[in-house]
Amino acid sequence: MxxxxxxxxxxxxxxxxxxxxxxxxxxxxxxxxxxxxxxxxxxxxxxxxxxxxxxxxxxxxxxxxxxxxxxxxxxxxxxxxxxxxxxxxxxxxxxxISNKNYWIKLLEKVGSEFDGKFTQFSKMSLEEIQDSTGLDEKSASLAAKRQFGEPVLWLGTDDEKKRFLNAITERGAFPLEGGRFIHISGNCxxxxxxxxxxxxxxxxxxxxxxxxxxxxxxxxxxxxxxxxxxxxxxxxxxxxxxxxxxxxxxxxxxxxxxxxxxxxxxxxx
Ligand SMILES: [Mg+2]
CATH class of the missing domain: 3.40.50.1000 (HAD superfamily/HAD-like)
Structure with a gap:
């Protein structure tokens, strides 16, 4: 059957x-x-x-x-x-794919080149996540518990973003742009x-x-x-x-x- x-x-x-x-x-x-x-x-x-x-x-x-x-x-x-x-x-x-820590380390490596141009979930307070996602407190805290990727909030220009996406892709990430966040994770x-x-x-x-x-x-x-x-x-x-x-x-x-x-x-x- x-x-x-x-x-x-x-x-x-x-x-x-x-x-x-x-x-x-x-x-x-x-x-x-x-x-x-x-x-x-x-x-x-x-x-x-x-x-x-x-x-x-x-x-x-x-x-x-x-x-x-x-x-x-x-x-x-x-x-x-x-x-x-x-x-x-x-x-x-x-x-x-690799877990979140892997992608956070990768962001650290690329980050020095793009100082002040972005922030990311693991560095944001719950309030900041709420403000930028529009989620209520409970939903924001659950969304923040990502295990396999790290959402990045872009603060720089579009040109800088392009360079950032290239740099991160060259190092093996598969960035996914959606709404205000760029989701950094692997190929899945x-x-x-x-x-x-x-x-x-x-x-x-x-x-x-x-x-x-x-x-x-x-x-x-x-x-x-x-x-x-x-x-x-x-x-x-x-x-x-x-x-x-x-x-x-x-x-x-x-x-x-x-x-x-x-x-x-x-x-x-
Ligand atoms: Mg759907």
Whole structure:
């Protein structure tokens, strides 16, 4: 028998873009649970940010954080400890890139050349992080607990930023510009993480695995392209991401409504 796995983005996909509600997805969520089909959060969020969400939604299986930087699998979830994982806080953790300290050291090396031109999460107070992100205190403190990368707030000119991005890329980082921050970390994406976890399920269950992925944004493209069944969830703020794949499904409804719509149809829930 095939084992189906559902990998899902959180913001704008399982969670409503504006209200963060997942209410509309509840029918599909409980149907998946009754069929023992795991729902695997695959998100840009940190481990710390995702914990309260997993609890609220009622998901207690594996999950993927920081845009594919690492997979966390509850200890004992599989019969055997997956190879390449380390024990972290009750989880088996598979990391695809170096941890935050590595990137902070790299920033120190490059930093002397760009003195006063940038600041970064680890040097900012909670208030400063709140001011520059617009997050409330609790959310800012959870967002600050990044394990695999370091967000940089650029204070210099655009030309200086270009030089900075070159310098940091030459040293092996993959800077990602988004909003006000430049996220400094390594080469990882949600697609690579999906493939690793799917092959681990295949090994442990000795069965064919079928992967479904749902996402609404550009950082979901690699995950959608890696999945057997890619589903784009309509967004109220951006166009569906361009996916290079012959068969791609797109919801007619947005967020959790679209999530419920598509999984109910495609998996005959
Ligand atoms: Mg999203």
């Amino acid at each position: 095939n084992k189906t796995l559902v990998f899902t983005d959180m913001d704008g996909t399982l969670l409503d873009h504006h209200t963060y509600s997942f209410e509309a997805a509840k029918p599909a969520l409980s149907a998946l649970e009754s069929k023992s089909i795991p729902v695997i959060p695959t998100t840009s969020k940190t481990f710390a940010e995702l914990q309260p969400l997993r609890e609220r939604i009622g998901l207690d299986g594996p999950f993927i954080v920081e845009n594919g930087a690492a997979i966390f699998i509850p200890h004992g979830f599989f019969k055997q400890k997956p190879s390449g994982t380390v024990w972290v806080d009750g989880y088996w953790c598979k990391a695809f 994406d949600k697609g690579q993480a999906l493939k690793w976890l799917a092959s681990e399920y295949q090994k442990q269950y000795v069965t064919k695995v079928q992967t479904v992925a749902l996402g609404d944004g550009k950082n979901d493209i690699a995950m959608l392209e890696a999945a057997h069944i890619p589903i784009r969830i309509l967004s109220p703020v951006n166009l569906p991401p361009a996916v290079q794949k012959e068969e791609v499904y797109t919801s007619t409804l947005t967020g959790p409504e679209g999530w419920n719509e598509m999984l109910t149809q495609l998996l005959s829930l």
